[in-house]
Amino acid sequence: MRQIAIYGEGGIGKSTIASNLSAALNEMGYTVMQVGCDPKRDSTRNLAGGRLIPAVLETYRDQLRVGKDEYAISLDSIVFKSPGGIYCVEAGGPEPGIGCAGRGVLTALQILKDLKAFETYKIDVAIYDVLGDVVCGGFAMPIREGFAKEIYLVCSGGFMSIYAANNIARAVQRLSRRAEAGTGLAGIICNSNGDETLEHSVIPEFARRLGSEFVQFVPRTPVIQACEFEGRAVVEHSPNSKEAGIFRDLAKQIMENKKTVVPTPINDLTELEQMYRQHLNKK
Amino acid sequence: MRQIAIYGEGGIGKSTIASNLSAALNEMGYTVMQVGCDPKRDSTRNLAGGRLIPAVLETYRDQLRVGKDEYAISLDSIVFKSPGGIYCVEAGGPEPGIGCAGRGVLTALQILKDLKAFETYKIDVAIYDVLGDVVCGGFAMPIREGFAKEIYLVCSGGFMSIYAANNIARAVQRLSRRAEAGTGLAGIICNSNGDETLEHSVIPEFARRLGSEFVQFVPRTPVIQACEFEGRAVVEHSPNSKEAGIFRDLAKQIMENKKTVVPTPINDLTELEQMYRQHLNKK
Numbered sequence: 001m002r003q004i005a006i007y008g009e010g011g012i013g014k015s016t017i018a019s020n021l022s023a024a025l026n027e028m029g030y031t032v033m034q035v036g037c038d039p040k041r042d043s044t045r046n047l048a049g050g051r052l053i054p055a056v057l058e059t060y061r062d063q064l065r066v067g068k069d070e071y072a073i074s075l076d077s078i079v080f081k082s083p084g085g086i087y088c089v090e091a092g093g094p095e096p097g098i099g100c101a102g103r104g105v106l107t108a109l110q111i112l113k114d115l116k117a118f119e120t121y122k123i124d125v126a127i128y129d130v131l132g133d134v135v136c137g138g139f140a141m142p143i144r145e146g147f148a149k150e151i152y153l154v155c156s157g158g159f160m161s162i163y164a165a166n167n168i169a170r171a172v173q174r175l176s177r178r179a180e181a182g183t184g185l186a187g188i189i190c191n192s193n194g195d196e197t198l199e200h201s202v203i204p205e206f207a208r209r210l211g212s213e214f215v216q217f218v219p220r221t222p223v224i225q226a227c228e229f230e231g232r233a234v235v236e237h238s239p240n241s242k243e244a245g246i247f248r249d250l251a252k253q254i255m256e257n258k259k260t261v262v263p264t265p266i267n268d269l270t271e272l273e274q275m276y277r278q279h280l281n282k283k
Numbered sequence: 284m285r286q287i288a289i290y291g292e293g294g295i296g297k298s299t300i301a302s303n304l305s306a307a308l309n310e311m312g313y314t315v316m317q318v319g320c321d322p323k324r325d326s327t328r329n330l331a332g333g334r335l336i337p338a339v340l341e342t343y344r345d346q347l348r349v350g351k352d353e354y355a356i357s358l359d360s361i362v363f364k365s366p367g368g369i370y371c372v373e374a375g376g377p378e379p380g381i382g383c384a385g386r387g388v389l390t391a392l393q394i395l396k397d398l399k400a401f402e403t404y405k406i407d408v409a410i411y412d413v414l415g416d417v418v419c420g421g422f423a424m425p426i427r428e429g430f431a432k433e434i435y436l437v438c439s440g441g442f443m444s445i446y447a448a449n450n451i452a453r454a455v456q457r458l459s460r461r462a463e464a465g466t467g468l469a470g471i472i473c474n475s476n477g478d479e480t481l482e483h484s485v486i487p488e489f490a491r492r493l494g495s496e497f498v499q500f501v502p503r504t505p506v507i508q509a510c511e512f513e514g515r516a517v518v519e520h521s522p523n524s525k526e527a528g529i530f531r532d533l534a535k536q537i538m539e540n541k542k543t544v545v546p547t548p549i550n551d552l553t554e555l556e557q558m559y560r561q562h563l564n565k566k
């Protein structure tokens with residue numbers, strides 16, 4: 001089973017990329033499970049017709065409240081098959097104000113594993129959509145514990161999204177050596193904020209500095225928002241669009257790319273700012 | 284000293300609201316300190332000409348690395364006065380992949396307190412800009428430990444921003460009883476996503492359901508982005524604009540409102556969705 005993780009700044013387009021990637025892989029014939037690892041628990045909303053599916057941690061807490069354990073959970077109460085055939089899971093968040101959200105995500109992943117979700121549904125590809133604004137020990141757990149293996153970072157030409165991606169790369173660098181073999185940075189995806197000239201200039205260099213590859217450019221486009229409004233993936237709702245072709249291309253590239261690296265992030269903020277500014281001045 | 288906290292979903296406009304509120308309060312004659320409590324450490328960028336000031340936790344880790352403690356930190360290495368006269372602090376984030384980001388924010392706040400920052404600069408109003416996507420024990424600490432007292436939630440007409448605000452209200456409800464007296468929900472601020480009709484319908488009801496007040500409506504406007512591009516607050520860069528008036532109004536309201544409540548969030552997702560849908564159907 002391939003284990004792909006999509007990390008990046010909040011709002012950069014992780015769930016957009018993840019859900020459209022899942023749908024394209026599904027269309028290619030793979031059996032796909034998408035696991036939202038963001039306390040927002042809305043990763044799979046685009047696949048589920050706009051619906052927020054129940055979250056694993058909520059279901060788990062309900063069981064604990066009545067004195068049961070995780071083995072009292074039925075798989076079909078935490079794994080939901082989208083109309084398109086993609087298996088959807090939302091880890092959920094902690095009880096607000098207490099507990100560790102990241103450790104909660106790990107608990108949810110371990111429940112999936114203990115209940116043999118991946119074997120039961122014969123998953124070929126698992127797509128983990130992971131919060132990237134808080135690069136704490138909690139949210140690094142999917143990497144540390146062998147769930148997130150081939151890590152893709154999503155950024156745009158906006159400096160703060162590159163700063164966030166670089167920070168996540170620092171976590172990947174620290175953790176990948178001790179994580180399972182094959183864990184590491186697999187590539188950089190640009191989800192455009194509209195400034196395409198800047199993006200085609202700065203992001204290839206950023207990828208190079210990380211020791212990785214610039215894998216795909218996704219333009220800013222109303223087609224994506226229109227499909228989101230319908231709660232459907234682009235390849236499902238607009239199958240003949242240019243955007244559908246882009247996601248099919250991304251899916252192919254990801255399945256063909258089995259290389260991961262221990263990234264070499266830029267450790268100094270001033271150096272990162274200078275790298276970025278050079279590309280601003282080129283415009 | 285008044286201690287105001289701005290919480291809300293990632294990207295909803297916390298830093299926009301916080302920095303423009305700080306500048307308006309400063310213009311009124313108050314001595315203001317804005318403390319970014321988001322690992323993104325970009326809360327005060329709008330006040331500092333686009334600059335990312337050094338983060339407390341980075342400075343602290345540098346000292347620890349050379350065998351020193353927090354008392355080796357000089358206040359002027361963590362508190363930066365903006366051109367407009369606002370004292371700016373960024374808590375910073377954990378070492379990527381390890382540690383607890385929320386506990387790190389608390390450490391940074393305790394350093395400010397131990398070094399007597401508030402007394403030294405004679406702060407009248409402290410504005411805390413706090414991450415709200417992860418409502419974990421870590422990020423609840425500013426509330427638990429007496430820094431965030433008068434809590435304002437920022438949302439738009441977008442369902443997920445209301446969902447996030449409601450989740451934060453659940454944390455406030457749990458924590459405010461045991462926190463310092465006067466800690467609680469102070470009001471709801473709408474930072475518009477453009478859907479003004481929906482917002483003027485759903486947000487007053489949401490505020491009412493929480494037991495709180497709808498305090499201010501901030502329109503979606505290019506003036507805000509133009510000032511951000513200059514790295515300056517609206518009252519500084521566009522002092523005669525309608526938007527400047529809105530932020531001055533918000534500042535006045537916040538200083539006059541000393542009431543906080545233990546909120547009454549909607550605990551059931553289906554109930555929250557139904558509440559929201561009623562207002563959609565009104566359009």
Ligand SMILES: Nc1ncnc2c1ncn2[C@@H]1O[C@H](COP(=O)(O)OP(=O)(O)O)[C@@H](O)[C@H]1O
Nearest residue numbers: 010011012013014015016219220221224225228
């Ligand atoms: N390429 C794009 N073009 C247009 N809108 C986009 C694009 N990518 C994302 N969006 C929009 O941006 C918003 C945030 O995307 P989302 O995937 O939810 O971010 P994240 O999961 O990183 O928080 C969504 O409303 C989505 O429709």
Ligand SMILES: Nc1ncnc2c1ncn2[C@@H]1O[C@H](COP(=O)(O)OP(=O)(O)O)[C@@H](O)[C@H]1O
Nearest residue numbers: 293294295296297298299502503504507508511
């Ligand atoms: N009322 C508004 N009108 C136009 N743009 C806005 C408005 N509020 C925020 N923005 C823009 O939205 C983006 C996110 O705002 P920000 O304050 O950084 O969010 P947060 O701090 O919640 O993550 C910024 O680029 C900002 O310029």
Ligand code: SF4
Nearest residue numbers: 100138383385419421
């Ligand atoms: S480690 Fe991260 S998720 Fe866990 S409590 Fe701390 S900040 Fe929250």
Ligand code: SF4
Nearest residue numbers: 100102138383385421
């Ligand atoms: S480690 Fe991260 S998720 Fe866990 S409590 Fe701390 S900040 Fe929250």
Ligand SMILES: [Mg+2]
Nearest residue numbers: 014015038043
């Ligand atoms: Mg998401």
Ligand SMILES: [Mg+2]
Nearest residue numbers: 297298321326
């Ligand atoms: Mg912010």
